[in-house]
Amino acid sequence: MITLQINGQSHTVDAPDDMPLLWVLRDMIGLTGAKYGCGIGRCGACTVHLDGKAEHSCMVSVGSVGKRAVTTIEAIGDTPTGAKVQQAWVDAKVAQCGYCQAGQIMTATALLNHTPNPNDADIDAAMAGALCRCGTYVRLRQAIKNAAK
Amino acid sequence: MSSSTVSLFAESDASIREWMHTARSPSSSALPLDRRGFLKLAGAGLALGFYLPGGARADSETPQAAGAASQSPAMNAFVRVAPDNTVTVYSKAPEIGQGIKTALGLIIAEEMDADWSRTVVEQAPIDAKVYGYQGAGGSTTIPRAWDQLRQAGAAAKAMLIAAAAQQWGVNPAEITTRDSVLTHAASGKSATYGSLAAAAAKLPAPDAATLKLKTRGQYRLLGRRFRGVDDAKIVCGQPLFGIDVRLPGMVYASFTKCPAAGGKVKSANLDEIKAQPGVIDAFVVEGNGRLTEVMPGVAIIARNTWAAFEVQDKLNVVWDESGASRDSSSELAARAKQYAAGPFPAPDRDVGNVERAFASAAKIVDAYYEYPFVAHANMEPQNATAWWHDGVMELWAPTQQPNRGLSQVAALLGLPEDKVVVHQTRVGNGFGRRLINDYMCEAAAIARRVKGPVKLQWSREDDFAHDFLRPAGYHQFKGAIDPQGRLDAWQEHFITFTADGKNPAAGADYSRFLAYSCKAPNLRRGLTLMDLKTPTGPWRAPGDNAQVFAQQGFMHELALAAGRDHVEFLIDAVRREVPELAPKSKDVNFDPERAVGVIKLCAEKTGWGKSLPKGRGLGLAWCYSHAGHAAQAVELSVDANKRITIHRVVVAVDVGQVVELAGAESQAQGACVDAFSMALAQQINIENGRVREHNFGAYPILRIPFAPAAVEVYFVESDFPPTGMGEPALPAMAPAIANAIFAATGERLRAMPFSRFGYRV
Numbered sequence: 028m029i030t031l032q033i034n035g036q037s038h039t040v041d042a043p044d045d046m047p048l049l050w051v052l053r054d055m056i057g058l059t060g061a062k063y064g065c066g067i068g069r070c071g072a073c074t075v076h077l078d079g080k081a082e083h084s085c086m087v088s089v090g091s092v093g094k095r096a097v098t099t100i101e102a103i104g105d106t107p108t109g110a111k112v113q114q115a116w117v118d119a120k121v122a123q124c125g126y127c128q129a130g131q132i133m134t135a136t137a138l139l140n141h142t143p144n145p146n147d148a149d150i151d152a153a154m155a156g157a158l159c160r161c162g163t164y165v166r167l168r169q170a171i172k173n174a175a176k
Numbered sequence: 177m178s179s180s181t182v183s184l185f186a187e188s189d190a191s192i193r194e195w196m197h198t199a200r201s202p203s204s205s206a207l208p209l210d211r212r213g214f215l216k217l218a219g220a221g222l223a224l225g226f227y228l229p230g231g232a233r234a235d236s237e238t239p240q241a242a243g244a245a246s247q248s249p250a251m252n253a254f255v256r257v258a259p260d261n262t263v264t265v266y267s268k269a270p271e272i273g274q275g276i277k278t279a280l281g282l283i284i285a286e287e288m289d290a291d292w293s294r295t296v297v298e299q300a301p302i303d304a305k306v307y308g309y310q311g312a313g314g315s316t317t318i319p320r321a322w323d324q325l326r327q328a329g330a331a332a333k334a335m336l337i338a339a340a341a342q343q344w345g346v347n348p349a350e351i352t353t354r355d356s357v358l359t360h361a362a363s364g365k366s367a368t369y370g371s372l373a374a375a376a377a378k379l380p381a382p383d384a385a386t387l388k389l390k391t392r393g394q395y396r397l398l399g400r401r402f403r404g405v406d407d408a409k410i411v412c413g414q415p416l417f418g419i420d421v422r423l424p425g426m427v428y429a430s431f432t433k434c435p436a437a438g439g440k441v442k443s444a445n446l447d448e449i450k451a452q453p454g455v456i457d458a459f460v461v462e463g464n465g466r467l468t469e470v471m472p473g474v475a476i477i478a479r480n481t482w483a484a485f486e487v488q489d490k491l492n493v494v495w496d497e498s499g500a501s502r503d504s505s506s507e508l509a510a511r512a513k514q515y516a517a518g519p520f521p522a523p524d525r526d527v528g529n530v531e532r533a534f535a536s537a538a539k540i541v542d543a544y545y546e547y548p549f550v551a552h553a554n555m556e557p558q559n560a561t562a563w564w565h566d567g568v569m570e571l572w573a574p575t576q577q578p579n580r581g582l583s584q585v586a587a588l589l590g591l592p593e594d595k596v597v598v599h600q601t602r603v604g605n606g607f608g609r610r611l612i613n614d615y616m617c618e619a620a621a622i623a624r625r626v627k628g629p630v631k632l633q634w635s636r637e638d639d640f641a642h643d644f645l646r647p648a649g650y651h652q653f654k655g656a657i658d659p660q661g662r663l664d665a666w667q668e669h670f671i672t673f674t675a676d677g678k679n680p681a682a683g684a685d686y687s688r689f690l691a692y693s694c695k696a697p698n699l700r701r702g703l704t705l706m707d708l709k710t711p712t713g714p715w716r717a718p719g720d721n722a723q724v725f726a727q728q729g730f731m732h733e734l735a736l737a738a739g740r741d742h743v744e745f746l747i748d749a750v751r752r753e754v755p756e757l758a759p760k761s762k763d764v765n766f767d768p769e770r771a772v773g774v775i776k777l778c779a780e781k782t783g784w785g786k787s788l789p790k791g792r793g794l795g796l797a798w799c800y801s802h803a804g805h806a807a808q809a810v811e812l813s814v815d816a817n818k819r820i821t822i823h824r825v826v827v828a829v830d831v832g833q834v835v836e837l838a839g840a841e842s843q844a845q846g847a848c849v850d851a852f853s854m855a856l857a858q859q860i861n862i863e864n865g866r867v868r869e870h871n872f873g874a875y876p877i878l879r880i881p882f883a884p885a886a887v888e889v890y891f892v893e894s895d896f897p898p899t900g901m902g903e904p905a906l907p908a909m910a911p912a913i914a915n916a917i918f919a920a921t922g923e924r925l926r927a928m929p930f931s932r933f934g935y936r937v
Contacts, residue, residue, distance in 0.1 A: 043453070050482035054428065057240075059420040060413020062604070063481070064555055065636045069872040072555060100413030113411040117403055120838045123846055124273025125410035125417075126555040126604030132411060151881035158872065160555040160605050161273050162849025164883035166842065 029089055033058070034102035044090025049073045051089045052099060060100035060129045064158070071157030074130040075099050081137035083156070100129035108174075109136045115174035123161035131157050135171050144175050185438060185709050188467035189675030192644065192682035192713050195580060195611055199313030199714075238415045238572065238601055240422055249377035251332035253306045254284055254325065257377075261356050261370035263290040265329075266300035268307040269317045270576050271406070272606030273846075274902040275839030276317050278405045280325060282836055286397045287329030287390060290369070291356035297405040302578040302598040310600070311577040313611050313714065315802035315900025318835060322897055330387040332376075336369050339376035343367075354396075392833055392895055399893075401838035406602065416602040418574030421561040423629040427456055429622050430484035431632055432491055433473035435641050436865030437709055439500035440472045444493040449476060452490060454483025461621050467644075467711045469584055469617040477626055481633050488635070501709030501865030505549055505648065508706055512671040516544055516652035520669055521702035525691075527756045528698030530656075533665035537656035539737045544652050545726035547928040549645040549860040551867075551875060552715060556604020558615035558634040562623030569596045569623065573616045574603040581613035585620040608683075608714030612644050637870045644713030645860055645867075647673050647684040651726045656698070661738040663731075663749045666696035673712065674705035681712045687719030692766040693800040694727055695754050710862055716850065717903035720801040725855065725928060728797035728911035733924065742796060742915070743779045747772050765899070770805045770830045773892050774798060778807035778828035781890055791815075792823070793920025797911035804904025805830040805892075808848070808912040814920045818934045822852070822913075825887040827905055832896030844905035845887040851909030853878035857931040882937035 030039045033056060040055045047066075052058045052075070061084050064072035068086040075084045076098040103109030112135050122128045131154070138145055138153035145153070150171055159167065248258035256264040265284040271277040281297035284290075300307055308324065311317075333353055340358045341348035344365050352359050359366040392399075409416060434440065441460050449458040457477040463470035474493055478484035534540060560573040569589060575581050578598045586593045603610060619632040634642070649672050656665035672684040680686070686701065715721055735745035750771045759766055775798050779785075788794060791813045798807035811824040827844045834840050857876045861868040869875040889905075914925040917935070925933060 046480075046482050050480055054480035054482070057422060058413075059415045059422065062417075062555075063419065063557065063633075065872050066485070067636075067871055067873065070555070100411075104412055116411045117407045120401075120403055120407065120842060122273075122404055122407055122410045123275065123842060124271075124555065124603065124605050125404075125406070126273075128410050129413045147885070154880045156879075158555070158877050158879065160553060160850075160877060162846035162853070162878070162883065163842070164849060164878075164880045165845045165885070165887055168880065168885065 031089070031092055031097055032094065033097040034099060040089070042089050045088045047085050048075070048087040048089050048092060048097070049084040052084060058099050058101055062126055062129060064127065070127070071134060072127045072130040074133040074157065076133060076137060079137065079140060081134050100133055103133060103136055106136070108139050112136045112139065112174045115170040119166045119170040119173060121163050121166045121170050123163055127157065127159045131159065131167060135174070138171070139175055145171065184465045185467070186676030188711065189681050191466070191468050192612060193679070195577060196314070196682060196714050196718065198309065199311050199316060199577070199611060238421045240415050249373040251335050251377060252328055252381060253300070254328035255288065255332040257332070257336070257369045257373035259370045259373065261291070261294060261368040263288070263295045263356060263369065265295060265297055267297050268300040268310050268321065270312040270578065270600055270603050270606070272312055272576060272603040272610070274312065274843060275404060275836065276312060278402060278839060279318060279835045280321055281405055282397050282402065283322065283325040284329040286395055287326045288333045289353040289355065292397055292402070294356060299600050302582060302600055304579045310579050311611070312606060313576050313608060315804065315903040317900060319803065319897065319899050326389050327384050327387055330389055331382050331384070334382045334387060335376040335379045336372055338379050339372045340367060343372070343375065399834050399837060402836055404839070417556055417604050418561070418572060418601040419556055419559050419604070419633065421572045421601065421631060423561065423563060425628040426561070427626060427628065427630050428478050428481045428484045429630050429632045430476045430488050430635065431461070431473050431618050431622065432476070432488055432493060433471050433642060434495045434497065434500060436497055436500040436502070437467060437711055439495040439497045441474060442494040442496045444474050444491060446474070449487055449491055452487045454479045455487055459625060461618070463621065464588060468612050468614055469588060470614070470621045475622045477630065484633065485635050503708060503710045503862050503865050505860070505862040508708070509546065509648065509650070511706060512546070512650035513544070515671045515704045516650060516669060520667070521704050523700045523702045525699060525701040527700070527754060530665045530667050530698045530700045533656045533698040534654070536658070537664060538659040539657040541655045541733050541737045542653065543730050543733055543926055544650070545729060545926045546650045547648060547722040547725060549648045549862065550715065550854055550858045551640055551643045551645060551860050551869070552605070552607045552609035553875060553877060554605035554607065554609055554639070557636055557639040559632060560616040560619035561629060561631040562619040563629035564623045567595055569620050571597065571616060571620060572599040572601055573613070574601050574610060575613055575616055576603065576606045576610040577613060581616045584613055584617055588617055589620060589624060607716045608718060609644065611714055614642070636872070640870050640875065641867050643867070644682070644711045646715030646721060647681060647712040649684065649722055653730045655730065655734045657734060657738040661740050663696050663734055663738070663745070665698040666694065667700045669702050669704065671704045671706065673708035675708060677707065680705060681708055683712050683714050683718045685719065687723045689720055689766070689799070689801050690723055690727055692757060692759050692764065693750065693771065695749060695752050695757050697752060697754055699754070699757065709865065717801050717906045720799060720907035721854070722928065724797070724799045724801065724907035725910040725914065728799070728908060729914050729926065732911070732915045732918065743775060743784055746775055746798060765803055765896070766800050767805070770892070771798060771800060774805045774807040774828040774830050777890055777892060778809050778826055781828065781888065782809035782811070782824070782826040784809070791920060793916040793918065795912045795914065795916025795919055797908040797915060799904070799907040801907045802903040803899035804901070806904045806908055808908040810912040810916045812913065812916045812920060814917060818936060820917070820935055820937055822884045825884045826890070827887060828890045828892065829905055830892035830894065831899045831901055831904060832894055833898045834891050834893065835898050840891065840901045841889040843901040844889040847906035848887045848909050849878055849883050851906045852884070852913060855910035855913055855928050855930060856935065856937065857929045859929050
């Protein structure tokens, strides 16, 4: 049995240590906001925060999470930065299909928490791991800048 | 190889071609009934539409996301009005990222004079008898739904007005409507839609012929910018997509098929698999041999998705590949080149006299263009949830063709169609891949053998291995410029693929849009078909997504050979009168002057003709695709290491009236990024019938640092009825980039991806 701190709540799951956090969240806890895209840490759709740091949850084994606080897209709006980013996303109409956007928002929120006024290079560096197959990058960049204002 | 295997490849391919045809067919054929009948039945049929057998939920999204079905008074199948004045409108088509849920909702709300801030858009149930065709493909959803939805909105408004007129004892013609409020100015009476909804719903549906639809100048909503109706849910990670479906007692499945298309299961280590942790069951599914439905494979039923995936690695299947594909993409490309160098085939289009034109030409240009297979790589890997209960197969699926899927599942399981229920979820990318419902049929076949609901999830690797690829293609061109510098002859030998030995494979036929827009007074086209077993299918802007690259690249070469300005040469060519090439059907809206309009607008906005710093190049291209006219201009620079930096992208589009501006712009921006991504580095290699790229590591999709920082989008606004935006802004981007690279470097790129010539970002 593994106990996790997720979105401020304690969850105990019967999962093998090597099971990726992504699938524990999605299939065991029922938090389906983090998405499966590649399973090899190449697309960023599964991004969550571990103690505020953006991580690909498909590459984090549940046994390695330990006491770190897990925050998912479902609760990121409870943080001031997360709420600002979500609002900026809606205002700029970033989403097309929307599938990758949870990962984009989690990545952007971590960026803004670390770098409140990012320049283009900061955005490029932080967001390069988050693929968008619809190609929403133009608006996504603008939304990050708007959220930083 | 057995002839039955051959026919199964051909049969699968033929069914995709048939569906592509359905997806593209004009709007008039989409309505199952005449218009009057539609409104009447739509009203009466609403109860039918909301009736789901077996006590299933009455929503059409993920079961955990949607609330109880609204029971507020229904005006017809598209509109409900609640006593609190909330208007609910139903979007009948799949949302695949094209913004259709917002757009369709706005069309209804506009005609209805509904208060958009208090309008809710819900996904309609899947029922072709009530809604007609509910697919999303070929950029046809808007034109197909335009009349139907405007009538549905206008009919609801007419019923509300009639109810108010009765209650107030006034002439209905004196009642005005705005923002879900009815007003009779003379008597000073007013009422909300909600207060009259119950009375209005009891009135007969009006005759469609009596409905007066708005004109463009009367619009309050259409043409403006709106937020996406589901955006607030998306940014909070709410469960909207097929992959998010959860049901009580649900189990998880993976499905392993032969990596070479057409292979069958000989044997598998099922006992060993069943003993693995997390595994509930494992069994062979024989399937029906159709690539578009269920091919033979091994289903692993597990307690979670991860277990179902992990055990796939331990699965040992002995495949019978006697009838399977042995295709090699490199061998096919080499063979195509030989055909191109050989004799010209019997032409299937022969206008004027190309030989005479070549004999009298001032300049002759020859060129060979080619492009590879590419994958869809939908961000949401294929999945579907199926639940066999109470004699009903109930499915939740991210599909572009839910009606087809329903029929396919019914036929597959031998069920009447009213014993199959399909819930349309949000779709994490379509791009044409999800016009094919193989994953949905597999889920149904697996669920038939599982107690309780089961979610079939493909891994990313499964998704790459079992795509219906954008076919590669090869074009040998020969063009003639006459002594006046005009395009005089166009000869094109198109080498492509066939699955049945007779017809071009799905997505591999010559573009029906280029058939009108690629004009020369003397024109000859011929086709060579190479046998292919690898399944192909529609990929965003089928045909055009690659053929426009070849056609517009070669047009640029011809313009330069003629010594003429590229833009002026393009305009001259498209305006040439060639009666044999003009559309015969009035359903085809190709218009040379609309083409000229977008070319000129694009050139003007981009500052065509301006001088550029050394190392910079400006390229332009245009297309008529999926009923839209579009032109793209790209300004870029290339460094000594062939690193491309795009400085500016300008897109000019004419899709008639714009329904929702922010979404339409977004489609154009996304299409530019998608096309750049595809043109630069995407290539699927096939060896021994197997796709060699398995994940994003080997198949690069453009990332934010390399995407254009801005894409300027301009619309030619007109009174033409609206057409779709999902596809028209994609095809001209790749040739615009290639033409710009030529302008910057002098190197002509006659093949995609450009990375094969060392170009990178």
